[in-house]
Amino acid sequence: MVYEVIVAGKQHRLELDRAGTGWQCRLDGKEIHVDAVLPRRDVLSLIVEGHAFEIKREQTATDLHMWVGSSRYAVELRDPRSLRARQGLTQDEKGPRKIVAPMPGRVVRLLVEEQSEVETGQGILVVEAMKMQNEIKSPKKGTVKKIVPAVGATVNAGDVLAIVE
Amino acid sequence: MFKKILIANRGEIAVRVIRACREMGIATVAVYSDVDRPSLHVRKADEAYPIGPAQASESYLRIDKILDVARRSGAEAVHPGYGFLSENAKFAQACADAGIKFIGPTPHSMRMMGSKTSARQHMEKAGVPFVPGTARGLTSAEEAEEAAARVGYPVMLKAAAGGGGKGMRLVHGRAELKAALESAQSEAQSSFGDNEVYIEKAIVNPRHIEMQVLADEHGNTVWLGERECSIQRRHQKVLEEAPSPIVDSDMRRRMGEVAVKVAQAANYTNAGTVEFLVDQQKNFYFLEMNTRLQVEHPVTELTTGLDLVHLQIRIASGEKLPFTQADVSIRGHAIECRIYAEDPDNNYFPSPGKITLLLLPSGPGIRRDSGMYEGWTVPMDYDPLLAKLISHGTDRNQAIMRLQRALYEYFVAGIKTNISLFRRILRDADFQAGKLDTGYLDRLLAKPNDEAGANPQETGIAAIAAGMFAVLDPASSIANSGAASVPIAASSNWKQKGRAEALR
Numbered sequence: 083m084v085y086e087v088i089v090a091g092k093q094h095r096l097e098l099d100r101a102g103t104g105w106q107c108r109l110d111g112k113e114i115h116v117d118a119v120l121p122r123r124d125v126l127s128l129i130v131e132g133h134a135f136e137i138k139r140e141q142t143a144t145d146l147h148m149w150v151g152s153s154r155y156a157v158e159l160r161d162p163r164s165l166r167a168r169q170g171l172t173q174d175e176k177g178p179r180k181i182v183a184p185m186p187g188r189v190v191r192l193l194v195e196e197q198s199e200v201e202t203g204q205g206i207l208v209v210e211a212m213k214m215q216n217e218i219k220s221p222k223k224g225t226v227k228k229i230v231p232a233v234g235a236t237v238n239a240g241d242v243l244a245i246v247e
Numbered sequence: 248m249f250k251k252i253l254i255a256n257r258g259e260i261a262v263r264v265i266r267a268c269r270e271m272g273i274a275t276v277a278v279y280s281d282v283d284r285p286s287l288h289v290r291k292a293d294e295a296y297p298i299g300p301a302q303a304s305e306s307y308l309r310i311d312k313i314l315d316v317a318r319r320s321g322a323e324a325v326h327p328g329y330g331f332l333s334e335n336a337k338f339a340q341a342c343a344d345a346g347i348k349f350i351g352p353t354p355h356s357m358r359m360m361g362s363k364t365s366a367r368q369h370m371e372k373a374g375v376p377f378v379p380g381t382a383r384g385l386t387s388a389e390e391a392e393e394a395a396a397r398v399g400y401p402v403m404l405k406a407a408a409g410g411g412g413k414g415m416r417l418v419h420g421r422a423e424l425k426a427a428l429e430s431a432q433s434e435a436q437s438s439f440g441d442n443e444v445y446i447e448k449a450i451v452n453p454r455h456i457e458m459q460v461l462a463d464e465h466g467n468t469v470w471l472g473e474r475e476c477s478i479q480r481r482h483q484k485v486l487e488e489a490p491s492p493i494v495d496s497d498m499r500r501r502m503g504e505v506a507v508k509v510a511q512a513a514n515y516t517n518a519g520t521v522e523f524l525v526d527q528q529k530n531f532y533f534l535e536m537n538t539r540l541q542v543e544h545p546v547t548e549l550t551t552g553l554d555l556v557h558l559q560i561r562i563a564s565g566e567k568l569p570f571t572q573a574d575v576s577i578r579g580h581a582i583e584c585r586i587y588a589e590d591p592d593n594n595y596f597p598s599p600g601k602i603t604l605l606l607l608p609s610g611p612g613i614r615r616d617s618g619m620y621e622g623w624t625v626p627m628d629y630d631p632l633l634a635k636l637i638s639h640g641t642d643r644n645q646a647i648m649r650l651q652r653a654l655y656e657y658f659v660a661g662i663k664t665n666i667s668l669f670r671r672i673l674r675d676a677d678f679q680a681g682k683l684d685t686g687y688l689d690r691l692l693a694k695p696n697d698e699a700g701a702n703p704q705e706t707g708i709a710a711i712a713a714g715m716f717a718v719l720d721p722a723s724s725i726a727n728s729g730a731a732s733v734p735i736a737a738s739s740n741w742k743q744k745g746r747a748e749a750l751r
Contacts, residue, residue: 083718087710090701096714105718107711116711120719124604124660126712137712138604140660148709152655152670155701155709159717185596186627190437212588212597212631213413213438214481215430239600 088158089148178247179221183237187211192233198226206244209237220246248564249273249323249348254288255313255338256328259618259634260542261288264326267556276320278313280306282626287618294320301628304440307331310338317347324348324563326556330630333539334361334410350563352538356513360536364407364445370533373512375505377533378524380447388425391446395424398448404428406435407443410537412482414438417449450532452686454525455479456491457537458506459547461558462516463568470503471551472577474543476522477683478672480595485665485688486672487543488582489550492643492681493529499577502531509536518544518559542585542632545614549581549639580646581639584654586617588631590663599627603661608653612639612646625662633664643681647673671696 083098097108104117117129126137138149148155187209194206205217206226220226227245231237252268253276254261265275265288277292282301289295296316299306306312308331317325325342327333327350336357342349351357360366367382379398384407385391395402395418404427406414414435416427428444436442454477462468475491476484490499506521513536520541523531544555562568589595605621617634619625625633636653640646651673657666672678675691 083714085714085717087713089706089710089713092706094707094710096710098711098714098718105715107714109707109710114711116715118715118719120716123720124716125606126715126719128708128712128715130708130711135708135712137708137716138606138658138660139712139716140604142661146713148712149658150705150708150712152667153698153702153705155706157709157713159713184593185590186599187597188627190433210437211627212599212629214597214631215434215437216596 084162086160086162088160089155091156178227178245179224180242181206181218181221181244181246183209183218183239183241183243184216185209185211186236186238187216189231189233189235189237189243190215192229193217194226194229196226196229200224200226200246206246207231209243218243220244222246249560251276251320251322251324252350252560253278253313253317253320253322253325253347254292254328255307255325255332256330257283257286257288257307257618257629258632259616260328260330260540262291262618263616264328264556265291267554267560271557271560273560276316276322278307278316280628282628285623287620287623296320301626303331303629308440310335310341313338314341314345314347317342318345322347324350324560326350326559327539329539329542330410334408334537336361348563350559351517352513352515352519356515357538359513360515360519360538362407362443363405363409363535364443366535369512370509373508375509375512375533376531378447378450381445384443384445385428388428391424391428392421394446395421398446401449401451403447403449404431404444405447406431406439406441407445408439408441409435412479414442414444415482450524450526452527452684453477454491454493454684455484455522455534456494456502456525456531457520457522457541458502459541459544459555460506460510460515460519460521461555461562461568462510462519463562464516464565465567467568467571468507468510468515469568469570469572469575470506471547471553471575473499473502474541474546475683476543477685478678478688479685480688480692484543484585485587486582486584486669487546488580488643488646489546490577490580492683493525498529505531505533509533517562518555542635543583545616545635545637546581546583549614549637550577550579551575552578579639579641580643581637582643582646582650583635583637584650584669585632585665586634586636586657586659587665588625588633588662589665591665591667592663595665595668597627597631598663599625599631600662601625602659604658605660606656606658608636608656610653610656612649613637613653614639619659633659636669647679667698671698 085096087094099106107114119127124139128135140147146157190210191208200220224246227247229244251274254264268275275292277295278298298312332338336354339349340354381394401419404416414431416431418427431444432442459471474489476487478486509521520537522534525531588598590598601624614637619633638646638650
């Protein structure tokens with residue numbers, strides 16, 4: 083098995099082959115013998131040259147993280163044989179900017195109307211989650227082109243709340 | 248003794264009370280909203296009844312529905328937990344009218360203490376020292392401006408019915424006052440169903456220390472030692488400990504005696520907490536009395552060896568306190584972490600969602616009071632408190648070491664939690680030295696995070712682990728390949744806001 087793994091922004095080449103009861107790894111060309119057991123889903127016990135590690139895997143729709151002890155590492159795993167496009171999305175700083183909900187919640191108030199001029203950092207609407215009211219602010223100076231949810235609407239993390247241009 | 252008790256609450260505190268009842272051989276009745284059908288308290292109780300939609304005002308705050316369940320199930324008493332109806336005198340009165348015992352103080356004591364404005368008026372009469380401000384709610388922005396000018400900025404706006412930092416705002420000057428008043432009133436209305444807000448002079452960076460009291464219905468009142476609760480964010484307690492690192496036995500006795508005087512002035516019965524602000528000269532001022540069991544009661548239980556919920560139930564059933572003040576002694580040290588569903592990388596905003604993995608700490612000196620389990624979806628409709636992790640040691644240092652070890656074992660995935668925050672607090676030199684005040688946590692968060700950065704050995708282990716997971720668990724293999732994290736405009740904005748807030 084051959085993978086390209088990006089950990090904390092740095093790319094590594096990883097080869098894994100069965101070797102007896104364990105695995106022979108080649109990480110960026112370096113040979114390492116690894117014993118690996120998956121005691122339950124998302125938990126991996128690794129022994130590398132006598133050192134034991136408990137690794138926890140956390141997956142969301144957009145991210146993959148490996149926890150080594152109490153440290154969290156953002157990881158991307160790719161099969162180099164796949165033809166998947168590797169270019170990440172880029173955000174245009176100048177054009178319209180979407181404001182998305184940072185957490186699920188309920189819209190309790192709109193602070194401006196559509197087509198209003200707003201300053202950077204000016205509040206656009208208020209979302210309540212778990213009894214906290216959080217003001218969602220404009221990331222840039224411009225015109226509020228659209229406010230998507232109505233007062234009382236329930237929003238999920240990542241939903242577009244407003245567009246400022 | 249009661250045969251059956253209804254628990255008018257949810258989450259970890261409902262589970263805590265159900266456990267005490269089971270230990271005492273008392274049957275339990277849970278109530279739940281639509282979104283709480285899968286919640287842990289429903290699974291632990293002997294009986295469970297639905298009381299309506301997710302919104303608390305239509306379920307956990309509905310006195311009529313809860314009393315209807317009490318009648319139908321034949322419960323003789325109601326334990327209100329904390330939050331929701333726990334400090335609602337109308338509820339206590341409605342229970343009394345229905346012939347159901349409310350496990351807590353009388354409606355009269357609650358009215359006297361439950362409204363902070365009324366408590367201030369009564370304590371003034373009883374000669375208890377308190378912080379200057381208005382003793383009545385504010386009716387207009389103009390009135391607020393006059394009152395603030397009189398006591399001098401900075402001032403604190405507080406919900407009269409408040410607690411837990413809801414409906415509370417620190418105001419530095421006149422320009423901020425109107426907006427702060429409106430948002431405090433609106434938050435107070437949605438949290439407590441009462442928008443009364445008053446003004447108090449803000450004591451800058453005080454300590455927040457509270458004293459547990461217990462009173463039976465035969466005139467006996469005792470104090471059970473203090474809890475240091477200075478570590479707060481947005482006026483919400485985050486970590487509490489007992490005893491306080493700055494309180495010696497003489498100060499403890501003096502605070503205890505004032506707390507007993509406060510309780511007696513209110514004819515108080517059952518468990519209660521007298522909160523004090525303590526200034527840098529160790530003067531203490533009465534802040535308010537919480538007429539309920541506190542979230543942080545376990546640190547008192549561990550240091551006194553008492554079970555406060557058992558005692559609450561025994562007092563409510565008419566028993567006398569089984570000990571006197573002279574029998575109370577403080578042993579060792581206990582520290583509690585409030586595990587919240589919030590995102591440390593996103594200014595600690597709430598993070599409801601499904602718990603996909605939960606690894607639990609255990610071992611010597613560790614107690615967990617929890618309302619969560621793996622596979623449960625944390626609803627967005629309630630307070631973000633998931634669980635409490637409490638350590639107990641022979642001294643403060645051992646309690647810290649045990650807690651650090653337990654936090655190393657604790658792991659929650661699927662939702663974000665503040666577990667990493669506790670690691671940071673516990674290794675901080677000022678925390679370890681006991682140098683705390685209510686500004687402590689904001690100062691800590693304003694400092695660069697001293698968490699060790701990417702370690703080359705661990706980076707390699709993470710890379711190997713990612714590959715091993717893909718090989719050993721192919722069903723979930725490389726679903727994430729190429730998933731670029733979208734640099735959302737709002738995200739950096741939240742971080743900026745967080746930094747700005749932390750610097751205040």
